[in-house]
Amino acid sequence: MNRPIRYSFGADEHLFAEVSESMSLEAFFVGMAITRALEKLELEGVLDICLANASFQVRFDPELIDPQTLLDVVKTVEVKAVAERSLHTRIIEIPVLYNDPWTHETLMRFRDRHQDPSATDLEYAARINGLADVEAFIAAHSGAPWFVSMVGFVAGLPFMFQMVERERQLQVPKYLRPRTDTPKLTLGHGGCFGCIYSVRGAGGYQMFGVTPAPIYDPQQTLEYLKAHMVFFRPGDIVQFKPIDRAAYDQAVAEVEAGTFDLRIRAVEFSLDAFLADPVNYPKTLQEVLA
Amino acid sequence: MIKVLKPGLATSVQDLGREGYYHLGIPPSGALDQYALTAANLLVGNAPGAAALECTLLGPELQFGEDALVAFSGAYMGALLDDVQVPPDTALQVRAGQVLRLSYPKVGARLYLAVAGGIDVPVVLGSRSTYALGGLGGFNGRRLVAGDELPVGTPSGKGKVGASLPMALRQSLGGEVELRVVPGLYYERLQPSAAASFFAEPWTVGSEADRIGYRFKGGSALSFQPREQPFGAGSDPSNIVDSCYPIGSIQVPAGLEPIILHRDAVSGGGYAMIGTVISADLDLVGQMQPNQKARFREVSLDDALAARQQYKKKLKRMAELFGA
Incomplete structure (x- = not known):
């Protein structure tokens, strides 16, 4: 958890993000906070936001949202979301x-x-x-x-x-x-x-x-x-x-x-x-x- | 109504698929060759994404309960209408009681049979596509079996008997296939020599090739960089903490045989992915037969986006041609 989130494109329809190489509740929490915040934005062109144990993935339609724009939005959300420490x-x-x-x-x-x-x-x-x-x-x-x-x-x-x-x-x-x-x-x-x-x-x-x-x-x-x-x-x-x-x-x-x-x-x-x-x-x- | 006399090897109802449930483990499903599905639909006057039959490696034998306008596209299978050979990529008039027999493909793996009005199964989570692993959508959530009676929707009336797809818009299938791949995800985990051999060597489709994924063999084993495995990842160097799998992503369990996940993909798991086949080439994967050869070519994300635009342009030309 002492390194930044690693982003990588799964070709032209997926943005993949590895929060941490190893599993921990903290890594899971970061991923959950970011994906929940992303869902609230209801971005056009985002088809699916998938949360995994210590990573997440956004499936998108590049005709509706430019991949680089999407990455910028996710990074902005990341900064705000990592502070989330409790869950209802x-x-x-x-x-x-x-x-x-x-x-x-x-x-x-x-x-x-x-x-x-x-x-x-x-x-x-x-x-x-x-x-x-x-x-x-x-x-x-x-x-x-x-x-x-x-x-x-x-x-x-x-x-x-x-x-x-x-x-x-x-x-x-x-x-x-x-x-x-x-x-x-x-x-x-x-x-x-x-x-x-x-x-x-x-x-x-x-x-x-x-x-x-x-x-x-x-x-x-x-x-x-x-x-x-x-x-x-x-x-x-x-x-x-x-x-x-x-x-x-x-x-x-x-x-x-x-x-x-x-x-x-x-x-x-x-x-x-x-x-x-x-x-x-x-x-x-x-x-x-x- | 269409009665299934013989189901073929793996025939299922598919449209363009469902989006928005992959985060719950429900993959997009839909035609593996979306171009061929679209072509067959447009030929009979359907919307491009109407539900049709995806017929894999051995086609079905179907009896029509009413007159119907049908067309098939994709893999080149022999097709007999009451023992008379009928052509692909052409709108055909079928009379009530006639039997259409599809055989096996000379090239390609999947044929799409569209009927004017579409196959009228219920829409589940936004699509009529079959997701067999989850028993969801399509005809009773499964592949077709003998005796099934498929409901047909109301034709638009726009389809014309004899309409055919111009040669320029037909797909070329068979031979050695080049699949373009954007390296990424856990690509850096590969040893440089393995990354090089993956793109340099020819690969062959194995026998385990279906709607979930295509397994390739014949290339050198791919070694991953040694490391102390992170907590929760599992002991093999090809293991990662279970993560999401992109559609089209390539994983290499134990470094042995690359698997390309397709539209019925398992949504996640613990094997490192080394890259993703670009969306414009996924149709080609779905048309590969066991033992067919492929090469992987490294491309950039920009290349992938350009190829996608080309692909979409071709689809648009086809839609314009048929006034859809």
């Missing part, structure tokens, strides 16, 4: 059946593509993160909330960054070769990022469990998907809640009946408060859900 957002409780039978069946099918074919993804992740066992890993994974730091790869898939000090970040490599299959709504993890696979498909992240909660649905059946077919937005805060098989089955039945809902609360996040006390501050966010 929402915290969402996502129920998770860790160690579920479906991701287990899938990970067994693709064992030859894994670093440690003799262990499950959870066992492997626990071991290389220095945790005693799978239970300890699940406790760490669901112990502190996560920031949605990017939505993408495929429709509505959230990338998440856990709200803990760097030393406590859970880190795992991706599969040696990507799988051709991942169950829908799998909880994945690659590098320092968690994700929820919004649709069934290829994937390279380690698999830890499934959530019964749909997060992308073009039919928009459930109440919380009525506003948009994509549920997550960058800046959302997620708290995972371990559930057992009975609770999972109950939730799936509710999804099918169209009555399932999520626990969502408004919350104010302060980057400075987090940096000052990264252990205790996230607990105050979790309390909002109680």
Whole structure:
């Protein structure tokens, strides 16, 4: 974070900006502040403003906005926006059946593509993160909330960054070769990022469990998907809640009946408060859900 | 109504695509060859961006429920209307009950079949294009299957049987393709020797080439500068902290096989991109067949903008010709 934002054009339709080479909440915050400020300008010719973990991208139509003019505007916005240190957002409780039978069946099918074919993804992740066992890993994974730091790869898939000090970040490599299959709504993890696979498909992240909660649905059946077919937005805060098989089955039945809902609360996040006390501050966010 | 007797290899409804949802992981989609889609539409009197069928590598077999004016453009596929050969880039009268059979392309990969009135599927997020990975848009969010019945909109009446595209406005496809690339994004991460060989050597389209991306093989492996990997980036030198992917951007996972992302792109990920194919050349990518050869040529952003103007001028000439 001690160097300026690096800008580069993705040919004639994209302006790419790398806030930081490495991931941090601060880098994410800078990108979020700039992209939000840019959105407010409603510039003609800007087709899409995409925020990623520590970078962002503007897709534009060069007939409507000159690339150099766009770059100048973004740089002007950058100067004002980097001071943004707090965020008005929402915290969402996502129920998770860790160690579920479906991701287990899938990970067994693709064992030859894994670093440690003799262990499950959870066992492997626990071991290389220095945790005693799978239970300890699940406790760490669901112990502190996560920031949605990017939505993408495929429709509505959230990338998440856990709200803990760097030393406590859970880190795992991706599969040696990507799988051709991942169950829908799998909880994945690659590098320092968690994700929820919004649709069934290829994937390279380690698999830890499934959530019964749909997060992308073009039919928009459930109440919380009525506003948009994509549920997550960058800046959302997620708290995972371990559930057992009975609770999972109950939730799936509710999804099918169209009555399932999520626990969502408004919350104010302060980057400075987090940096000052990264252990205790996230607990105050979790309390909002109680 | 058009009944799908045989779906072909990968036939889907596409228009010019949807903008504004890439930040949620929903890519633009739309015809990979936008020029050919536009040509087919104009020939039958449609708006340039009406929804048509994109037929890839093996065409479908379709039965028409009513009389229709149709035209196809793009890849050169054999086409039979009730066993009589019919020409490309020409507005054709089809009678109710007739069957149009498209075969495989001699050159090019994608044929666009337009019907006067357009394929009348619902508009989703501003477009009728199919985004199959997300089960969105098009006909039930997927490629066509046998038995599908496609609704057709009301023709404008402007289309004329026998209208054809002047030779000067037809595309030349096949052979070794030159793709112009603006280096950038994470280009500086490449070793200078790798940057040089990327542009110097010929590449071949691999078997993994679809609407999401085109994978190339045959060139030397590209090595990245060694570095201590930044936190969150992953251990391979080709890894970056997951970022956005421009449409047309070129990534090289593990330095092995470059992939050009196209209009159904995954919107982001953790592989360094070394440059972006200019917008004017994306149609050419979408017309490449597996095993076809390509060379990448380095150009500047100004070159890309000039090429885009040329491309748009050609589109405008075509639109003027058909009074659209």
